[in-house]
Amino acid sequence: MKQCIAELLGLQGWIIYQVKIESDRIDVYAGRPRKEATCPSCQALTRRVHDRSREWRPKLHTRCNGLPVYLWVRPRRFKCPNCGKVFTERFPGIRPRARRTERAEADWLENLKDRSFRRAAEVVGTSPGTLRRLLLKQVTDQADIEEALKDLPAFALSIDEHSFRGQDMMITVTCVWPERRLIAILPDDRLKTLEKFLKGLPVSVRRRIKAVCIDFKDGWRKLIKRVLPGVPVVVDHFHALKDANRRVDEARLIEQQVTGQRIPRWPLVKNEEDLTERQAAQLAMIRNRYKNVAHFHWAKEQLRDVYRASCRKEAELILDRLILNTREASDVALVQWGRTLRSWREEILAYHDWRVTNGYTEGVHTKIKLLKRISYGFRNRGVYVRKMLLAFLPLAWLISFPHFLT
Ligand SMILES: [Zn+2]
Incomplete structure (x- = not known):
């Protein structure tokens, strides 16, 4: 039974001591079976337990049947035999001093995908500001492109621009053949920014680009010819x-x-x-x-x-x-x-x-417009780019802690 709960909650490898189901919450008391810990200062392994923190600490972990599930932990303190420092053990998926597990954060971000900050905050029970900070801190503004295109031996890209705010434009890069997916949103529409992006593509990705579809923009055409020599440019x-x-x-x-x-x-x-x-x-x-x-x-x-x-x-x-x-x-x-x-x-x-067009990219722009409307606009570029990527891409490509995703 406890093993079953552990798996359900993504706590494989933990020891579940006790599960308490209340009317408004579920409390899971758990710990790690490992008898040793690694000293954060000198990396030495130690089994010398100094003491235990007196109190159990709750970490919001996930939701189950509409109830919040709290993971209660009571970290041990070890004494390093090498450098003599006393340190608190760390749990996988919980950053030191965090009040939530990474799994909870992933759930929150998943909820934010097609909602405004305000609406998502209501749904998960936090404040819009906390969600914004979480997005800025834990979500990257550039997806792992190698990962995003790893299943395609050859592909065509489409590069176009859309309005971030009024005349303030941003560049959208999508894959349009053989599959359609958003690849990147660049923070402005300067040629230098596009150049940096194209030059930053890993060689293994660049080698597989078979065509690039753009609008009548001579600057972009010249740039693509220079950075991706031999790749045909198609005008949309x-x-x-x-x-x-x-x-x-x-x-x-x-x-x-x-x-x-x-x-x-x-x-x-x-x-x-x-x-x-x-x-x-x-x-x-x-x-x-x-x-x-x-x-x-x-x-x-x-x-x-x-x-x-x-x-x-x-x-x-x-x-x-x-x-x-x-x-x-x-x-x-x-x-x-x-x-x-x-x-x-x-x-x-x-x-x-x-036979490639920017048709899919235009579709992406339509969805972006919709998202902007339900969010009442954006002021911060960093928040904007991340929020848009979040709407289109799997979370695992955007966050740094995918091991806690199920
Ligand atoms: Zn040490």
Whole structure:
């Protein structure tokens, strides 16, 4: 029976002296069977028990059927024969002077995963401040990446950014192929920070990166080429098409201003095959009356065809024709767009080799937004990064005391 309880409470290797079940709590009196202890000053092993602390000390350990379980311990004091110091024995899973075991802390953090500090504090019966301190102290702001990717012989990463607060951005790194998982949140969006992160990846991890998916960010592209030579960069096709729509819309707004006529937006930015009859008629009107806007729209639809092409060869033909066409455009903005496409030609076409997108990363950002909303925002970057990692990653990758997890 006692052995069974020991296992249930993750106390294998302990001696259970007594279990008292009260109406509002469960008290477990336990100790360690070892007869010797290691001196913390000189590491000598000793069996000389000096005395025992007079009182049993309770340590909150876990919850069982809604009741808190307290582990009561009464540490012995040993006298080191080598250096003469008297020291108190330590128990595995309990830090000196802590009022809780590591198992209790892991439970609390588990509860914090998808809740606000206030709500989680209510659930586990502590204060939001205690939970914040626990998070800052015991959870790392950078997961063990080797561990996070150890089962994947090859993978593709996606790097994107999201708003921490207003215009204050942070970089999100995810694995998007063959499995999807969050890898890291970097504390800001500076190039130096990304560089440090990529350079800090163990060689065994870097060797397995097969592709990296990013947005049109030349700085990032250059950095990846430099730090991860030979790894193809893929430009995310959602971003590429969003960028295309933005350009089409800009051309529309300018045309509207020049002519003083209202030009409808939806017929231009919606996929052509999804237009309603009315929108199709409006598009035909635009093509008739506003040649320049129609040209931008054509370019956008061509870019869509590049992504929809059945193979890279076909995509290449469409993209090269598009790039060539924009060179002679009458609108300088279209010429510039063509130049951007030419500069990113390889990264756009690489989509047909890897078919990776930032879609999953966008999904992560949506969940982050939700978490920020239920938490009423964050002020501290360290708390923020840890709280987000906690929501996405197994606790064992983030804490330093995984031996107490069951
Ligand atoms: Zn000693």
